[in-house]
Every structure is written in structure tokens, then in C-alpha cells.
Amino acid sequence: MKRPVKNELKELLSPLQDEGIREVLLFLFLIFLQVLILYPGSLDGFFALSHLPKTPRTITFAMLWHHFWVFLLFFIIPLLLCTFVDQTSPREMGLTTGDWEAGLRIFLIAALLITPALYLSSRDPSFRQAYPLTPEASYGVFSFVLYTLAYLPYYIGWECLYRGYIQFRYEKIMGLLPAIFLQTGMSTLVHWNKPFGETLSAAVGGIFLGLLAWRTRSIFWGLLWHWYLGVMNSLFCAFF
Numbered sequence: 526m527k528r529p530v531k532n533e534l535k536e537l538l539s540p541l542q543d544e545g546i547r548e549v550l551l552f553l554f555l556i557f558l559q560v561l562i563l564y565p566g567s568l569d570g571f572f573a574l575s576h577l578p579k580t581p582r583t584i585t586f587a588m589l590w591h592h593f594w595v596f597l598l599f600f601i602i603p604l605l606l607c608t609f610v611d612q613t614s615p616r617e618m619g620l621t622t623g624d625w626e627a628g629l630r631i632f633l634i635a636a637l638l639i640t641p642a643l644y645l646s647s648r649d650p651s652f653r654q655a656y657p658l659t660p661e662a663s664y665g666v667f668s669f670v671l672y673t674l675a676y677l678p679y680y681i682g683w684e685c686l687y688r689g690y691i692q693f694r695y696e697k698i699m700g701l702l703p704a705i706f707l708q709t710g711m712s713t714l715v716h717w718n719k720p721f722g723e724t725l726s727a728a729v730g731g732i733f734l735g736l737l738a739w740r741t742r743s744i745f746w747g748l749l750w751h752w753y754l755g756v757m758n759s760l761f762c763a764f765f
Contacts, residue, residue, distance in 0.1 A: 548698075551610070555691065558598045559715055566594030568658070585659040592679040599682030603690035611694065618689040623743025631737060632746050636753055643754065647761035651720040656762040663763035673756045680755065684748040687712045687731070688738040696739075705735035730754075 564570050571587035572579060607618050622628070646652055657663060662672035687708040696704040709731030716724040734747040 551606070555686075555711075558602060558686070559711065561598055562591075562595060563715060563717075566598065567591055581660040585661050588658045589675060592675060595682040596678035597682070599686035600678075603686050607690060607694075618685065618693050619738055619742065619744035620685070620689065621743050622745050623741035625741075625743075625746075628737070628741040628743060628746030631740070632750050632753075635733070635750055639754065640757060643757045644761050644765070646722055646726075647758060647765065649720065649722060652722070652758070653762045655720055655723075657759040662759060669760070669763065672759065673752075676755050676759075677752060680748050680752045683712070684734070684744040684751060688734050688747050689744040692735055692738060701739060705732060705739070708735060 565574060568584070568587040568591050571577075571590040572583070575583075577583045577586075603618065604615060604620075607613055607615055611617075647656075657669075657672060659672065662669050691708040691711065692704045694704075695707055698704075699707075709728060712731050713724065713727045716727045719727075730751075734751065737747050737750070738744055
């Protein structure tokens with residue numbers, strides 16, 4: 526005898542009770558934030574919405590547009606979620622220097638090891654075509670310094686969402702390794718339109734940054750390292 530459709534549906538949705546529904550809606554919202562960054566919040570999204578021609582100056586505006594939306598959606602929104610939805614301290618999502626001695630030591634070692642690889646990857650034509658994000662960054666030292674400073678809001682948002690909010694939050698729910706793999710998978714998928722080498726390195730880098738955040742209980746050192754990668758990659762592509 527077949528079970529009534531109502532009972533089947535009730536059993537199917539049984540995990541989504543109270544706390545379950547809240548967690549599902551929250552996770553869908555986090556995915557929605559990524560979709561916004563990939564489409565209207567992207568560089569291409571800027572030109573699609575503004576209908577401006579692509580020039581060095583408008584590409585700079587597009588970069589600033591993208592960085593603004595990453596900062597808003599990946600930093601401000603998770604900060605609000607942490608404070609008003611989860612009702613926890615921002616320190617719980619790594620907004621602290623944490624174990625600064627370990628963080629500084631690991632950052633310096635990692636930076637020393639990664640720099641030669643960054644130089645070699647910058648020889649790849651796909652990297653040189655993609656970076657710097659705006660041609661104006663290569664106009665001189667002053668322009669490049671402004672470019673690197675404009676990159677900071679982007680990396681603040683990126684590390685806050687993935688290594689901060691997602692990893693530290695879901696570590697309490699599912700454990701450390703699943704939380705690291707979760708944030709790594711999500712952050713890697715957002716690289717889908719980047720050069721192949723960058724997308725591949727995002728998977729390895731996501732695990733490293735996750736372990737670094739766990740070791741120091743802070744996103745600051747991962748933010749510093751990630752920013753260093755972006756600056757050096759753009760520097761090599763622009764001037765060497």
C-alpha cells in the first residue's frame with residue numbers, strides 16, 4: 526500500500542525543523558552572496574549595468590565597483606550575521622590578531638617560499654592578460670601603490686567570509702576539516718572565470734589559509750598573505 530503523499534513530504538522535510546530551516550536559509554543566503562559577486566558585482570557586471578565602453582579609466586572604475594561589493598557582501602554582511610543572527614562576538618569569526626607570533630612566522634616563511642612561484646606564474650600569458658586588473662596600475666609607482674591599496678577591501682571581504690564566517694562558524698557544527706573543505710570548495714568555485722593556474726592554486730591556498738586561520742584563530746594573517754600574493758602577482762605581471 527502506497528504511503529500518502531503528505532506523509533512522504535513530511536518525512537522528506539523532517540530534517541528542516543526549527544534550527545534546520547534556519548541553517549538551510551542561511552547557507553542559501555551565503556550562496557546568494559557569491560552569485561551577486563559573480564554577476565552584478567563583477568567587473569563584467571559593471572559594464573553590463575553601466576553600458577560604458579572599456580577604457581583604462583572605466584576598467585579602474587569596474588575594479589573599484591567589484592572591490593566595493595566584495596567588501597559590502599563578504600565583510601559587512603557576515604559581520605551583521607555574526608552579531609545579530611548568531612549573536613556572537615566578531616572575534617569568533619577571526620577579527621583579531623590571534624596568535625600573532627605564529628601568524629607572523631608562518632606568513633614570512635610562506636611569503637619567502639611562494640615568491641619564486643609567483644614570478645614563474647606571471648610568465649603565463651593568461652596571467653599577464655588578466656593582471657593587473659586595470660591598465661592604470663602599470664602607469665607608474667604612484668598608480669601601482671593606489672592600486673594595491675584599493676585591493677585591501679577586496680581581501681578583507683574575501684577572508685572574512687570564507688576563513689572567518691564560514692570556517693569558524695561551521696567548525697563548531699561539523700568539525701575542523703569539513704569546515705576547511707567547505708570554505709575551500711566555495712571559494713575555489715568563485716574562481717571559475719580566472720586563469721586555470723589561479724583556480725587550481727585557489728584550492729591548495731584555501732586549505733593553507735584555513736589551517737592558518739585555525740592555528741592563529743585569526744583571519745588577519747591569511748588576509749596579509751592573500752594580499753601579498755595579489756600585490757606581487759600584479760607587480761610581476763605589470764613591470765617584469
